[in-house]
Amino acid sequence: MTINTSRRGFLQGAAASGAALYIGATANGAMAASGSADAMLNNFVKIGADGRAIAICKHVEFGQGSATGLTTLIAEELGVTMEQIDYEFAPSNPAIYNNLLFGPFQGTGGSTAIANSFPQYRNAGAAAREMLISAAAKEWGVEASALDIVEGMVTGAGKSAPMGEFVAAAAEMEVPAEPRLRDASEWKLIGNAQTRRLDSPAKVNGTAMFAMDVQLDNQMVVMVRRTPQRGGTVVSFDDSASKEVKGFIMAQALPTGHGVAVYAENTWAAMQARNALEVEWDLSAAETRSSAEIKDEIMAALNTEPTYNVNKADRAAVKSSVDGAAQVIEKTFYFPLLAHAPMEPLNCTIEQTADGDIVLHDGAQMPTGPHMAYQQIFELPAEKIQIKSMLAGGSFGRRATPDADYQVEAGLAFIMTDRSRPVKLVWDREDDIRGGYYRPAAGHKVRVGLDENGTIVGWDHQVAGQSIMKGTAFESFAVHDGIDHSTVEGIADSPYTIPGQALGLTDTEKATSVLWWRSVGHTHTAYVMEVMMDLAAKAAGKDPVDFRLDYLAAEGDAARKAGVLKLAAEKAGWGNPAAGRAQGIAVHKSFGSYVAIVAEISGNNDDGIVIEKITAAVDCGIAVNPDTVVAQLEGAVGYGIGHAMRDQITLDGGAVEQSNFPDYEPLRISDIKAIETHIVASAEAPTGMGEPGTPPSAPALANAIASLLDSSDMLAELPMAEAGVYFA
Incomplete structure (x- = not known):
């Protein structure tokens, strides 16, 4: 075991009853400790003499479950139950609590909370365990290797005592830089579907303190x-x-x-x-354009040579391949501005x-x-x-x-x-919807060529829209060679192996203020990719699942994407919907996770379409809290489908026309009758879960509607309700 001798010392109280242990982890896993609450360095664990543990959460909790997830990692390695640990939010200090995937910046976003904290928080919990065990071993005169902490008790070698008894002594110990992490076979909390969220009781009984x-x-x-x-x-x-x-x-x-x-x-x-x-x-100097003018600008950009050749393809050759194909499927898509509209303004x-x-x-x-x-x-x-x-x-x-x-x-x-x-x-609701920042408007023009066997021979794809990152402090690392990757993510890095693909991008003038929105560019790129894959499958006379699998390799990203596609299809009874129903499927990778969605619907466009069931499959690596994974997927699906059904932000002379939920209506619980989620068992490192359920949800619904109505004509522009789709 390596020891970090350059940073040592724990908070030492005058008596054991006042002692507290603070432990943390640097970005490279080296451990550090501090001498007082006012001078805490890299602290993630705090333990009182009463044995009560507190996890210091560097990520804010706004419903995504990060506080429970981070606390679970500490509790697992430390050896306490979820009833024996609380959490506190870390103060603002990017030198200590930076997001390891953001660089020297403290922040929550991009579905990174667990992904960037998994080894860091486990190391912190494991270091606390080893130091308490070392203190107990010294007092008892036994080998530390004979001891463990189980449910807050230091136990082994025929002895047992609450870990709080050893806090003062542990404060004299040096901090292990590389503590032993518990093997997955020892886990009791990580991956346990019975582990419930820590913040739920306070939110239910009204004692939770929101901003x-x-x-x-x-x-x-x-x-x-x-x-x-x-x-x-x-x-x-x-x-x-x-x-x-x-x-x-x-x-x-x-x-x-x-x-x-x-x-x-x-x-x-x-x-x-x-x-x-x-x-x-x-x-x-104010915005004066209307939504129609903004749309016209984007559509015009799609009909000109793109400014950026994103994947450096021979565009002329791709165009020639598509033009000479046995079948050509062509569609132009438009996506409006969208507000975030969280429940708390x-x-x-x-x-x-x-x-x-x-x-x-x-x-x-x-x-x-x-x-x-x-x-x-x-x-x-x-x-x-x-x-x-x-x-x-x-x-x-x-x-x-x-x-x-x-x-x-x-x-x-x-x-x-x-x-x-x-x-x-x-801010009131009207402030938020009328004076906020919006998901950018975007357009796509896609032409796909198939040979006589129904195989893709060319995919000519143009995107036009408003860059989120350009002109901001994030431009230096988010924009490369003039390309804002957030506009084309989900296409440029798709696990599909599509022959003869060209991807072009043109920036258009920003409308009011644009900002990342749940799943950022994937909100529109996944929709286009998955609707076009369905249209190509139909033109080829192939099953949409089989057609997608033809373009997914047997290893790496593609294999994991294929895995969730097969699982969702199996669990949904793909191809065998109940009488009077239709199914649609979509699959997408975003934020390191893979999600497939099957939407099963009934009805018609006269009486209204009913979403009977959503079946989802997700591969997010190790599911630290399966209950949270399910909740996040359900929420993301509802968010994606609800906005695609009926929401948009429109401008009249530059002023936002919507003002509140009556004219910017969130998904209602009655809109989806049932959601069923299946998590792929995995030993891979955890990946994002806050956003990946959103991208494939709307195209799965769109593909189901196209199947039910035997037409995709109404699905190229969102929201669906404005394009002529009627929901019951």
Whole structure:
């Protein structure tokens, strides 16, 4: 066992009852410890003398189950039950709590929470176990190899005692850099379908503290009257009517000019006073296009030579192969802007301590962003800024923006006061849907050529849309050779082996503000790939499953993709739907995971189409918490299908027309009668689960509808309801 002697020492209390053990892991697995709570370095485990363990979670919990997953890894290696451990959110400190897949940046997203933390958190738990065991072995005069920790008890060599008894002694031990990790055969929690989420009881009984629940003494509530068209600025405002609202405090234009902040004693007063404002806007630099104009720009780009040859194919040769094919299947697709619309609208609370520290209470998805922004806004060093992460009621990407938009808004609102009172920023639903960031609009034009045997001989694919990454702080590592990979992911890196494929990309002007949305580019690329595979299979006279398998190799990524395709087909009884029903299938890889979906539907387009059942199969490597995997897949399927059915963001003269759930309707529980999930048993490293269920869900439904109606004409443009599909 190697020992790290350069970083040693645990928190040492005056008595065992006050002792606490803090342990962490660096990016390369080397262990570190700290001397006090104020100087914790790389801490992931905290253990009190009472034996109660706490996992320090570097990823925010907004419903995806990361807090339970990370805690499970600590508990498994440490040797405690899920009832013997709690969790806390880590403070903002990217030097310690960075996302190992993001670089020197602390953040949650891209379905990376478990994927980047799996070895790190296991090492932390294992190191804690070994140190407590070493302390017990020394006290008992036995070999450490004879001991283990089981359900919080150090046991072996005929002896047994609560691990809390050894915390003070363990504080004197050096930290093992390479602790022994438990073999998979020893696991009791990892992969256990009976392991339940730690945050569920508090959310059910109402004691869970979400960011919206923060209520500090003497706080003010601020709401912002924002420009109706993105890019507009305030010329002047009249708050005469606002002053008549009980609880109104003041109104001030934000330093950026993008809105007027209205301060009040409570949320209702802030809302009423804000609505009473009269504002004159300068819209000379604002978005003025309509959705029809944006669509026309994208469609025009699809009919010109693409700016970027993504896969460096001989485009002329591919075009010739398609033109000369026995059959040509051609389709043009359009995908509208989409809002994130989490259940909890954006909010955060900011205060200043007696020591001059700035404290932000927030369901922060990427705390490094606001932390850096606040250093500039308040002209303070990083150590004078604290970000306290709270539970968040959903995100789907919205709480992580390149410009930390709502946190900056809160900071600017606070700096315009005397800072004697905390300020809570609240967005309402209309703010979120009308003034937010959107999944980019995109278009695809695909021409597939088949020979006389129904084999693909050419696939000419053009994409046009709005780049998420260009012009942001993420451009340097997300854009290469001018290509924003998030626009073409799912095509450029597809496990399908498609002969004669050319992929071109053209960027179009961004409409309002665009942002990653649950599964990012895969939301539209998977739809196009899987609908086109179905159309090609039909033209070839082949079963859609068999046709896909023809283009999936027997090893690597392709084999895993084929595995979930076969499993979903088997579990859904593929090819044998009940009378009056039709099935559709789709399969896709995203964020390292493989998901196949079979949608079974009934009805007709006159009386309405009913989604009878969704059968899903997923290969996400080791399923740390199977119960969470199932929940995430169900949620992702509902998110993908619900938006494809009826949702879009449209602009009229640059202003968003939708405002709330009546005209931007989320999926309802009655929309899908049943969802059944099957997890592939795997020893591969864990991969993402927050997003991979979304991409194949909509194309599976589309393919089922095409089969039921014997037509795909209505499925090239989303949402389906706007294209003529009627749902019961």
